[in-house]
């Protein structure tokens with residue numbers, strides 16, 4: 001066992017409630033109900049524990065974190081603990097009033113997700129009318145206040161053609177960062193895979209557009225491109241490696257190494273209501289299960305990339321191969337890589353299953 | 360970059376110190392580790408001090424030639440600006 005890594009980020013999933021219903025939401029299919037959510041005091045305790053563990057970024061996320069009336073209080077607690085506070089929001093509900101509260105509380109950065117630039121089309125994907133308008137208003141307010149803004153655009157088959165317009169929008173809004181994020185097939189995106197998966201041509205074109213835009217906006221707009229695993233030859237390091245950088249805390253207080261880890265069978269997750277975060281990070285079975293390289297099967301075992309991508313995504317190995325301990329099939333060295341390619345080219349359907357609490 | 364430029368960190372970028380890691384530069388989703396000299400330079404980027412003043416002060420502090428320090432500042436600034444850590 002090597003030295004215990006020091007985590008960098010806390011993904012605080014404050015709630016699963018959200019006025020929107022995107023069909024690619026990374027929340028689990030089993031959503032947590034309001035009365036099971038952690039209370040203010042417990043969250044503040046978690047934030048303080050995170051800071052003493054060495055964590056630097058806290059991502060206040062959901063669901064839609066704005067549905068929690070104590071969001072400003074939690075932001076302030078994180079700020080006072082010395083954490084960098086990042087609000088991940090749909091911006092629906094980010095009114096003038098709420099925004100000024102959050103700003104006063106010490107919020108450092110806001111990430112707004114958009115579904116596209118065409119309001120009718122985007123609102124229909126998010127299953128929410130008027131959402132696009134609200135997002136743009138909020139984005140303008142943030143930039144005018146001199147706060148850092150990231151636009152997160154979730155890309156899929158039906159909005160890939162809007163990419164140039166999305167880049168233009170981020171520029172016009174004065175965002176400092178744009179995240180072009182292809183749908184990752186976890187949570188709600190799995191049952192919707194066939195309707196969301198882009199074609200290979202679409203993907204390659206998007207890549208070209210991003211490369212050109214990066215050169216054009218160097219120094220003014222940072223563009224991050226989150227690649228879809230289905231067209232990759234090597235997997236991504238899951239959350240920077242299992243149990244290496246990130247702790248996810250779910251609305252009901254379970255601490256997970258990744259937001260989809262709860263889908264893994266037989267895993268027991270400790271709860272922050274019962275155990276200190278440092279204890280969970282260092283000693284819990286779940287965090288140690290796939291930490292490091294000991295657990296790896298062939299071809300990861302002995303592979304020169306073992307400490308680069310850490311064998312890829314456990315949840316993807318499970319959802320595609322039915323085996324969480326297998327090499328991520330996104331890797332071309334995996335004996336099951338062909339299975340992944342097949343899914344990427346599987347025929348399209350055009351109906352979504354929208355996320356709903358109580359399903 | 361002229362003598363009178365007053366460098367400032369971009370919105371959402373800040374220096375952060377914690378016991379486990381020392382001081383780093385934080386930005387949304389990014390962390391930049393800097394050496395001691397770079398850290399003392401960045402700490403001066405408050406949007407008020409001019410490059411010429413920063414160079415003079417640091418040259419004195421480190422007992423270095425002001426032109427050498429100035430060259431360090433310029434190259435650091437260029438690098439940080441390209442990565443979006445500095446708003447030009």
Ligand code: SF4
Pocket residue numbers: 186237238239257258259260261312313314315316
């Ligand atoms: S195991 Fe997979 S789903 Fe879970 S965070 Fe890692 S990459 Fe994402």
Ligand code: SF4
Pocket residue numbers: 234235299300301303304305306307309310311312327328331332333334
């Ligand atoms: S074999 Fe495993 S460690 Fe090697 S590149 Fe593939 S997933 Fe990564």
